[in-house]
Amino acid sequence: MTATVLLEARGLAIRFGGVVAADGVDLDVLEGEKLAIIGPNGAGKTTFLNIATGYLKPQAGTVRFLGKEITAHRPRDITRFGIARAFQIPQLFLDHTVIENLLIAAAGHSGRTTLMRSLRDLPERSEMENLLDLVSIRDVADRKAGELPEGKRKLVDIAVALALKPRLLLMDEPTSGVASSEKFAIMDILVAALDKQRVTSVFVEHDMDMVTRYADRVAVWSAGKIQLSGPPAEVLADPIVREQVIGI
Amino acid sequence: MASRSPALAWMLAAVVVAAGVIPILIPSMATLVVLILAKGIVVLGIIILLQAGQVSFGHAMFFAAGSYTAGFWGKYLGVGDLMTYLVVGPVVATLLGLLVGLFVVRYREIFFGMLNLAFSMVLWSLLEKMFHLTNGADGMRVPRPTVFGMTFSPDNFQYVLLYLTLAIAIAATFAVQRFLESPTGNMLRAIKSNETRLEYLGVSARRILLIGYVISAGLGGIGGVLVAVAQQIATPEFAYWTKSGEFVFIAILGGVGNALGAFAGSAVFELVRFYASAQLANSWQLILGVVLITIILFAPNGLIGLWKRQRAARDES
Numbered sequence: 133m134t135a136t137v138l139l140e141a142r143g144l145a146i147r148f149g150g151v152v153a154a155d156g157v158d159l160d161v162l163e164g165e166k167l168a169i170i171g172p173n174g175a176g177k178t179t180f181l182n183i184a185t186g187y188l189k190p191q192a193g194t195v196r197f198l199g200k201e202i203t204a205h206r207p208r209d210i211t212r213f214g215i216a217r218a219f220q221i222p223q224l225f226l227d228h229t230v231i232e233n234l235l236i237a238a239a240g241h242s243g244r245t246t247l248m249r250s251l252r253d254l255p256e257r258s259e260m261e262n263l264l265d266l267v268s269i270r271d272v273a274d275r276k277a278g279e280l281p282e283g284k285r286k287l288v289d290i291a292v293a294l295a296l297k298p299r300l301l302l303m304d305e306p307t308s309g310v311a312s313s314e315k316f317a318i319m320d321i322l323v324a325a326l327d328k329q330r331v332t333s334v335f336v337e338h339d340m341d342m343v344t345r346y347a348d349r350v351a352v353w354s355a356g357k358i359q360l361s362g363p364p365a366e367v368l369a370d371p372i373v374r375e376q377v378i379g380i
Numbered sequence: 381m382a383s384r385s386p387a388l389a390w391m392l393a394a395v396v397v398a399a400g401v402i403p404i405l406i407p408s409m410a411t412l413v414v415l416i417l418a419k420g421i422v423v424l425g426i427i428i429l430l431q432a433g434q435v436s437f438g439h440a441m442f443f444a445a446g447s448y449t450a451g452f453w454g455k456y457l458g459v460g461d462l463m464t465y466l467v468v469g470p471v472v473a474t475l476l477g478l479l480v481g482l483f484v485v486r487y488r489e490i491f492f493g494m495l496n497l498a499f500s501m502v503l504w505s506l507l508e509k510m511f512h513l514t515n516g517a518d519g520m521r522v523p524r525p526t527v528f529g530m531t532f533s534p535d536n537f538q539y540v541l542l543y544l545t546l547a548i549a550i551a552a553t554f555a556v557q558r559f560l561e562s563p564t565g566n567m568l569r570a571i572k573s574n575e576t577r578l579e580y581l582g583v584s585a586r587r588i589l590l591i592g593y594v595i596s597a598g599l600g601g602i603g604g605v606l607v608a609v610a611q612q613i614a615t616p617e618f619a620y621w622t623k624s625g626e627f628v629f630i631a632i633l634g635g636v637g638n639a640l641g642a643f644a645g646s647a648v649f650e651l652v653r654f655y656a657s658a659q660l661a662n663s664w665q666l667i668l669g670v671v672l673i674t675i676i677l678f679a680p681n682g683l684i685g686l687w688k689r690q691r692a693a694r695d696e697s
Contacts, residue, residue, distance in 0.1 A: 185580070211582035223577040225570045236570055239563035240581035247591075250561045296581065 135162040136198075138300050138332050139215075144183060144193035145356075146176075153179040154190065155356030161300065166326070167334045168347035168364070170377055171354045177336040178220070180353070181302045185217050186210045197300070216298035220305045220336075222289035226278030230269065230288050233277055234260040237295035260295060266325045267291045283310045283318060290322060294329060301326065303335040307342060315339065319346050340368060352377060391687075392553070395643060399546050403539070410538040414610040416643070416650045417549040419630060422603035423642035424556045425596030426631040431560060432589055433572030434488065437624050438496030441480070441503045442597040444619035445473040446604025448507065451520030451614035462525040462544070462609060469605035470598045477597020478590075485589040488575075497621055507616040519615030522608045538610075545606050549643065552599060557639045559595065568592050629668075633675055635682020644683040 139161035144154045153176030161167055169177050182188040184195055186207045195203050202210050211217075225233050238244075238256035264270040267287045272280060277288055286306060293301055306322060307315040323346055326333050337343050343350055344364050351361040352373055360367055367373060399417060403410035422443050429436055446469035453460045453468070484495045507514050514520060524532075527540050559565045567588045570578045575585045608614040617623060626649070634645020652671060656664035679686040 206579070208579045208582045208584060211580055217580055219577075223574050223580070225573045225577065227569060227573050228566065232566065236563065236566055236578075237581050239567070240578070240583040244563055247559050247562050247564055249563070250558075251563045251566045252561070254563065292577070292581070 135164060137161070138163045138198065139184065139334075140196040140199075141180070141184070142194050142196075144180070144190045144195070146179060146183065146188065146190045152176075152356045154183075154193075157193070157353070157356070157358055159351060159358055159361075161332060161334055162349075163299075163332055164330070165332060165348045166323070166346060168343045168350045169334065169336045169353050170338070170340070170343060170350060171352055172377055173338075175353050176356060177353050178304055181217065181304055181334075181336065184210075184302060185215060211296060211298075214297075214299040216293035216296045216301050218286075218290045218293045218301065218303040218306065220308055222282075222285040224277040224285060224288055224292065227276065229274050229276055230280070230291075231257075231260060231264065231273040233288060233292055234263060234295045237292045241296045263291050263294060266328060267294075268321050283314050286310060286318060287321065290325075294325065294331065297329075298331055301331050301333045303333060305336055305338060307337075307339065315342065316345075344368065392550075392640060395640070396546065396550060399549075400543070403542055407535075407538075410542050411610050412650060412654060414538075414542050414545050415607060416646045417545045418603045418606035418610065419627070419650070420603075420643035420646035421549055421552050421606070422600050423627050423630045423634065423646055424552055424639055425599035425603075426627050427636050427639065427642055428556065428559070428565075428568070428592045428596045428599075430631060430636040431565065431568045431572065432592060434492045434589070435628055436484075436496040436596075437493045437621060437628065438498070438500030439596070439600055439627050440619050440621070440623035441496075441500035442473040442477055442600030443604040443607070443623065443627075444500075444503060444507065444614070444616075445476050445597075446470060446601035446606075447522075447608035447614035447618045448514070448520065448604075449473075449601070450522045450525070450605050450608045451514075454523050454525075455515075455520055459523050460525050461529060462527045462541070465525060465605045465609065466548075466602065470601035473601025473604065474594055474598040477594045477600075481590045481593040481597070485586045485593060497624065500619055500624055501621060504616050504619040504621075507619055514616075517616060519613050519617075522612050522614055524612065525609060541606070541610060545610075548602060548606070552602070553639045553643070556595075556599075560639070564588060564591055629672060631682075633672060633682060635679075635684035635686075637681055637688075638684045641682050641684040648683065 137160045141157055141159045144157040146154045171177050179188065183190050186205045189204065194201055197213055197215060202213060225236060232251060235251050235254055235257065238260055239254060264273055267290060269284055269287050272284055277285065307318055310318060319342060347364050349361060350364045350367040352359045352367060354376055360370060360373060399413050403413050426439060449469040449472045450465045453465060480499050484492055487495055508517055524537055532540055567578060567583060571585050571589060578585050630645040630649045633648060634641030652668055653664055656667040675682060
C-alpha cells in the first residue's frame with residue numbers, strides 16, 4: 133500500500149548570512165500520518181514550516197502540495213490550498229473572544245466578507261462551537277483570547293487552524309510553554325481532534341516523550357539535511373541521533 | 381465594542397432629541413448643530429480606520445472632495461439639488477478613496493499616516509493653485525441648493541438641512557456600527573491585533589483595509605457636502621492637514637470604541653471652539669489642547685469610554 137504524498141519538498145536550500153538552515157532537504161509528508169520533525173536547536177525546523185507556508189522563499193528547491201508547486205506563493209494562498217499552521221507562540225486576535233477568533237477564521241475560509249451580517253450570527257457558528265468542544269475549550273468560548281493561560285491559548289491557536297478545514301496542519305512545538313503536567317493532556321486532545329477531522333499533521337518537537345507517544349514517523353533535521361526518517365522507536369534508538377539530537 | 385446595551389440606545393435617543401430640539405429653542409444654534417453632526421459623520425470614517433490601528437492624517441482630502449463637488453456643481457452647472465450633491469459628493473470621495481487607498485493600504489502606522497497627509501496636501505495645493513478652476517484661496521461659493529426640487533427661504537432651509545443631516549447621521553451611525561460587527565469589521569480589528577495570523581487565515585489584510593478605507597472616504601465625502609452647504613463655501617483649507625488633524629482629534633476626544641464617540645467628540649469640540657473663540661479670540665486652540673491632554677491622561681478611551689466606565693462602576697456598587 134502506498135499512501136498519497138501530500139507535501140513533497142525537494143532540494144530545499146536556504147541560508148541566513150553564514151547560518152545554513154537547509155542545504156538540500158528532501159522530505160515527503162504522506163496523507164494521514166503524524167510526522168514529527170526533531171533536531172538540534174537552530175537546525176532549521178521552523179524554517180521548514182516557514183517555507184512550506186510561503187512565509188520564506190527558499191534560495192533553491194521546490195515544495196509541492198498535492199503535486200502542485202507552491203514554493204513562490206504567499207501564505208494566504210497556501211492557506212487556501214489547504215495547509216494550515218499553528219504557531220509556537222500562539223498567534224491570536226487577543227482583543228477578540230475565543231469564539232470570535234474561530235468565527236473570523238471561518239469567515240476567512242468561506243470568503244464570507246459580508247458587510248451587513250454580524251460575525252456572531254454567521255451560519256458556521258454551531259460548527260465552530262463543536263470545534264471548541266472537540267478541543268475541550270468550550271468553557272472559555274466567550275473569554276477574550278488575551279486573558280487565557282498559555283495552555284488554553286495553544287489549543288485556541290490549533291482550533292483556529294482547524295477552523296480552516298485543512299488537509300495538512302503544520303505545528304511548531306504544540307506543547308512548548310505549557311507546564312509538563314499538562315503536556316500529555318493537551319496532546320491527547322489534539323491528536324484525537326486531528327484523527328476525528330482526518331487531518332494530516334507535521335509537528336516540530338523537542339520533547340522525545342511526545343515524539344515517542346504521538347508520532348507515526350520521525351524525521352531528523354540536522355546540519356541542513358534530513359539525516360534519517362522512520363518509525364519513532366527505530367529513529368530514537370539510532371546512536372548518532374541519541375548523541376546529536378537527544379543529547380545522551 | 382459592538383455595544384447593544386439599552387443604556388447606549390437611550391443615550392443615542394437623548395442625543396437625537398437634543399440635536400433636534402435645541403435649534404428650535406435657539407435658532408442660532410442650527411448651523412452649529414449641522415456642523416457637529418456633519419463632522420461626526422467624517423469622524424465615523426476615522427474611527428473605522430482606527431479599528432485597524434491606522435491613523436490617517438490626510439482624511440480632509442475626502443472631506444474636501446465632497447465640499448468641492450458642491451462647489452464645482454454650483455459654478456459650472458448652476459445651482460443644484462442637495463440630494464444630487466449628497467449622491468455625487470460621496471461618489472467622488474469614494475472613487476478618490478479607492479485610488480489613494482490602493483497605494484496607502486500597503487503601509488502601516490506612521491507611513492500610512494504620513495502618506496495620507498502627503499496625498500491630502502497635493503489636493504490642497506491643486507485647489508489653491510488652480511485658481512482659474514477653483515477660485516484659489518478664496519474658495520468656491522456654494523449657493524443654497526434646492527431640496528427635492530423645492531426652494532426654501534434661508535430660515536426654513538437651515539431646518540431642512542438640520543433634520544436631513546440628523547437623519548443621515550443616525551443612518552450612518554447604525555450602518556457603521558453594523559459594519560464594525562460584521563466579519564469584515566472584525567477583520568479590521570484583527571489587522572490591529574495580529575495581521576500575520578489574518579494572512580494565515582487566507583485573508584488579504586490589504587483588501588480588508590481597502591474596504592474600510594473606501595467606506596471611510598465615502599463618509600468623509602458626505603460630511604464635506606453637508607459642511608459646504610451649511611457654510612455656503614468650500615475653501616482649500618478643507619483639505620489642509622490641520623483639518624485632518626481636527627478629525628483625528630475629535631475621534632480621540634470622543635473615544636474610538638463606539639460609533640457614538642464620533643458625535644460626542646464632535647459636539648464637545650465644536651462647542652468648546654464656539655464659546656472659547658468668543659471669549660478668547662486668539663487662544664481658543666489652547667483650551668482645546670488642555671481638553672485633549674486631560675482626556676488622554678484621565679480618559680484614554682475618550683468621552684464614551686469615560687461614560688461606560690462610570691456605568692460599570694455604578695453597576696458594581
